[in-house]
Amino acid sequence: MSLSKETKKFRINMLVLVIEALLPFLLLFALRNDYTILGRIISAILVLGIIYLVVFK
C-alpha cells in the first residue's frame, strides 16, 4: 500500500521532531560520560536534522 505524499511528509516531519526532541538529552548523556565518539555522532545528526529543515521546508 503506497502512502500519499501528504502522509509521507507528515511522517518525516514527525520523525524530525522526535529526533530533535530526543537528541539533546542523548548528547548531554554522552558528553557527561565522556563518550566522545557517540557525542560527535549525535551532534552531527542534530545539525543534519536542522539542515534538513533549511533545505526541504
Place this chain on the structure above:
Amino acid sequence: MELTFGNWLLSFLPILTVIVLMLLFKWGALRAGAMSWLVALAVSLIFFGGSWLILAWSQVKALVLAANLLVLIWGALLLYSLANEAGSIRAISLFIPRLSNDRSIQLLLIAWLLTSFLQGMGGFGVAVAVCAPILVAMGYSPILAIVMTTIGHGWAVSFGGMASAFESLIAVAHVPGMLIAPYAAVLFALSFMPTGVIITLLGTGWKGVRHAFPAILAVSLTMGASLYVLNINGFWSLSTIGPSLVGIATLVLLTRLPGYHGTKDAISNGGQELQTRDLLVHLTPYILLVVIGFAVALIRPLNAFLNRVSISLAYPEIVSGLGFVTPAESSPILHPFSHPGTVLFVTVLLSYLVLKREGMLNHTSPRRILSLTSHNSVDGSLGIVVMAGVSTIMTHVGMTSTLARGIAETINAVIYPAVVPFVGMIGAFLTGTNNNSNILFGALQAEAAALLKLNVPLILAAQHAGASMGSVMSPTKLIVSCITVGLGGQEGKVLRKMIGYGLIPISVVAIATGIWSWLLSGGA
C-alpha cells in the same frame, strides 16, 4: 566578554537572519528559524567560546521551555479542530452580525476585544486560533484576519496567563510590582487608540475609521480606566480579562445607538438563520473554556489544590570558553493540573461530550479532529523547538547579553527610554514570549536605567509593553496563527504585511516613554 561593535554585530546575526529571510525572502518561520539556529551555533562555536556541552544544555533548556508552550498550542489546535468539525466557527460568524450589522463594530469586537479576552483566558496562540478563522468565515482574507487579530491582542499578552510575564519582570528586576504597574497601565492605555484604528483601517478603510472613531475612543477610555484601577490596586492578574470585559460591555452598549446598529442589508451570510439554542450549543467550547479557566484561576482553594503537584528541573552552572557564566538555576515551576494547556484539554473533552450528545459530531469525527490537529501541529511544534533553541544558544554564550549591553552603553539618557520598548520587542520576537523577554532583559534594563539616572519603574513598564506587543509578531506565534487559517509555511508573507502596522502601537509607547522620562527628569 569584551563589548565591541564586531561582537555586537555577530550577536545580532541570528536575529537578522530570521528577519531578512522572512521579510525579504518570504521564507516560512520554521525554515528561517532553522537557518538562524545554524548561524547561532556557528557564531557561538567560533566567536563566543561555545562548546557541544553548552549546545546540549541549551537545547535541553529550550525543549523544556518549548514543552510548556507546545501543550498550550496542541490544546488550542484541538479546540479549534473540534469547533471546526462541529460547525461552530461558521455558526459564530453567523451570530456576530446579530449583535450589530455594522462591519466596523463586528471587527472591533472580534479582532480587538474577543482576542484580548481569550488571551487573558487561554494565553499563547488561543486568541488568534479562535478569532482568525471566524474573520475568515465572515469574508476577510486569511492574511488580513491574522494581521488584525494579532495586532488586536498585542497589549493583552502583558497581564494574561495570570500576569506571569509581569511577575517574571518583578522577580528579575527586584522592583516592587506596585511601582511598575501604574506606569504600565498608562503606557498600555495609550496603545489602545492606535490599535483600534489600525484594525478598523485594515478591515474597512478610512471611511470605516471615521465612522468607528467615537466607538474606538469610548472603548479605549473605559478599558484604559479599568486597567489603571486594577493595576494601582495590585490586581494585575485580572488586568487583561477585566479591561477586555469592560471593552466588550462598552461596545455592546454602543451597538444600541442608531449609528452603530447598521443596516439590514449589511448582513451577507447566505440567509442562514440559527436558533438561540443551537447557538448556545455551538458556543459550548468557548463558554466552557471561560468557566473552567476562571474556576481554575480565581477559586483559590481549587487553585491551591491543583497547584499541589509541581515540576521543576535543576540546571547546573554553565561557563563558556570565554568565561561567560550562566548561573545554576531552576526551570520555571510547572503546575500540570492548573496549566492553561490542561484547561484546554479538559474543555475539549467536555465540549466533545456535549456536541456529540447534540448530534453535531458523529462516530468518525474524533479521527478527523485528531488528524487535523496532528497534521497542523507538527510543523508548528518544530518551529517553536528551533526558535527556542536559537534563543537559548544565544543566552548561554553571552550573545544576548552583548546585544543588550551594546544598546544600553551606546545610547544616551534622553534617547534610551524611547529605545527600551524596541529592546523588549526584539527579545520577545526572538524568544516568542513576553515572559522570556522580561527574563532576558528585565535586570539589564533596570541596571541601565539606574546607571543613566532614569526612572526605573517607568523603564521596566516600557520593557514590558514592548515585549508584550512584540511577542505577538514573533515567528513562533505566527506559525500557530497561520496554521489555523490554512497559511502554514507562509509566515514570511504575513509578517511582511503585519510589521509596519504592528510597529505603530510600539512606537506610540516608545514616544510616550521618551517624553514621560524627559518630564520626570525635569526636562534636563
